[in-house]
Amino acid sequence: MKLYFLILISLVFGACQSTRNRGPSALTADYVFEEGYKQVTFLGENDQPRFSETGNELIFISRQRNSHVGAQVYEIDLRKNRERRVTFHDGDASCPSYINGREIIYCSTTDEIKETPFLNKNINPDFPPTELYTSDVYGGDIERVTNHQGFDNEAIYVKGLKPFIIFTSTREDITGIYKLDVKTGTTTVLVSEKDKHSSHPTLSSDRKKIAWVERDLKTEHESIKMLTLFSKKIETIKDNGGKYQDLFWQDDSAKIFYSVLSTGDKWNQLEVYDIDKKCTQGLFKGKDPLFQPIVSNEAKPKLAFTRAFQGKRQIYMVELPSDLGPCFEQSTSTKIEK
Numbered sequence: 001m002k003l004y005f006l007i008l009i010s011l012v013f014g015a016c017q018s019t020r021n022r023g024p025s026a027l028t029a030d031y032v033f034e035e036g037y038k039q040v041t042f043l044g045e046n047d048q049p050r051f052s053e054t055g056n057e058l059i060f061i062s063r064q065r066n067s068h069v070g071a072q073v074y075e076i077d078l079r080k081n082r083e084r085r086v087t088f089h090d091g092d093a094s095c096p097s098y099i100n101g102r103e104i105i106y107c108s109t110t111d112e113i114k115e116t117p118f119l120n121k122n123i124n125p126d127f128p129p130t131e132l133y134t135s136d137v138y139g140g141d142i143e144r145v146t147n148h149q150g151f152d153n154e155a156i157y158v159k160g161l162k163p164f165i166i167f168t169s170t171r172e173d174i175t176g177i178y179k180l181d182v183k184t185g186t187t188t189v190l191v192s193e194k195d196k197h198s199s200h201p202t203l204s205s206d207r208k209k210i211a212w213v214e215r216d217l218k219t220e221h222e223s224i225k226m227l228t229l230f231s232k233k234i235e236t237i238k239d240n241g242g243k244y245q246d247l248f249w250q251d252d253s254a255k256i257f258y259s260v261l262s263t264g265d266k267w268n269q270l271e272v273y274d275i276d277k278k279c280t281q282g283l284f285k286g287k288d289p290l291f292q293p294i295v296s297n298e299a300k301p302k303l304a305f306t307r308a309f310q311g312k313r314q315i316y317m318v319e320l321p322s323d324l325g326p327c328f329e330q331s332t333s334t335k336i337e338k
Contacts, residue, residue, distance in 0.1 A: 037318040040076065040304065041083075047306040047313045048292055050097040055296035058304060059086070059096045059104060060315055073106055075137065078317075086139040090114075094130065095154050098137075105134050105145070105157045105165070116149060127151040127170055132180075145182075151175070156203050157182075166190070166210065168199045177201045177212055191227065198225075202247040202256065211237065211256055213244045224256070226275070238273055238280075246292045250301075257283070257293040257303075270305060272324065279327035295320060 040049075040058065044065040049058050056079055063071040067085075071092040076083040087093050091109030098104055112129035123129065130153050132145040146152045151170040158164050163182040168175065176192030177199075190210065191198045197215040204210075211226045224238035224247065238244065242262040249256050254276040259268045270283035270293045284290050289308040296302040303320040306313050 037316055040315045040317050045313045046315050049294050049304040049315045051294060051296040052098050053101060055298040055302060061094060099157045102136055103134055104137055105155050107132055107153045132167060154201060158207060166201050166203055168201060175199060200245050200247045202249040204249050205251045211247055237275055248294055250295045251297045257295060259291045280329060281324040281327060
């Protein structure tokens with residue numbers, strides 16, 4: 001009896017040890033970060049995160065709350081784990097980001113739906129009728145930036161003596177990338193091509209290059225393109241990898257983070273591509289769809305991203321390791337040599 005009791009205790013203790021040593025597999029099946037991740041949002045459904053300049057705050061979109069069903073802008077103080085609602089629009093908000101510590105830019109369907117109610121009865125969820133807006137971080141002092149019927153979205157506000165906004169817009173049935181001069185209100189086209197869909201723009205910190213996702217509407221083939229503004233030179237930097245979205249150019253680096261549904265995979269995963277080194281590295285590859293990778297501008301940068309789990313989206317965060325492992329291109333070369 002005594003021997004049986006000792007064996008039973010040993011089995012129980014061993015099972016606990018085994019469970020504890022499984023580590024972070026609760027997040028995804030192949031979680032490359034050993035520790036330190038945490039879930040940031042819990043109430044409702046949440047996505048589209050953006051860090052503040054200090055990295056202490058995170059702005060995002062939240063929906064399916066007790067107080068509202070539609071999408072509204074929220075902000076969370078990461079030091080206090082305290083969130084607050086920013087916008088109170090009738091329509092849906094999207095693509096929020098910080099201009100500085102006092103102002104934000106975002107998109108909303110509010111005015112478009114009111115101004116053209118008969119044209120917007122059957123809204124395409126991928127291209128809703130939206131305009132760009134700025135406000136203070138508390139949702140007051142709202143200013144409408146664009147006034148164009150249709151899809152104006154995915155805005156990037158660039159500060160300076162001549163501030164401008166890079167954004168995606170559908171005009172004359174072509175979805176392209178545009179630049180808006182904040183002072184003059186003048187809009188110029190950067191990328192717009194028939195039978196091509198250009199979206200998910202991101203800008204290098206030196207303002208010299210823009211990257212975006214291009215989809216051929218005839219073949220459905222997708223690639224990541226890069227435009228050097230002054231020379232007007234366009235390059236293909238990623239191709240034949242699958243379906244890309246959510247591009248984010250890390251400050252002061254040649255690294256572009258993105259979500260990709262790779263050929264043969266079931267879910268979107270997160271990757272990063274170094275333009276200078278022509279190196280692709282994996283961030284996450286697991287059983288859940290992962291979207292919208294964002295990196296903070298800190299000495300020890302944080303990575304925030306959206307995970308779709310059991311049909312709901314929530315935001316997670318982890319400290320970004322300095323070493324993300326070997327390049328996928330190196331693995332391919334090794335296999336070819338063999």
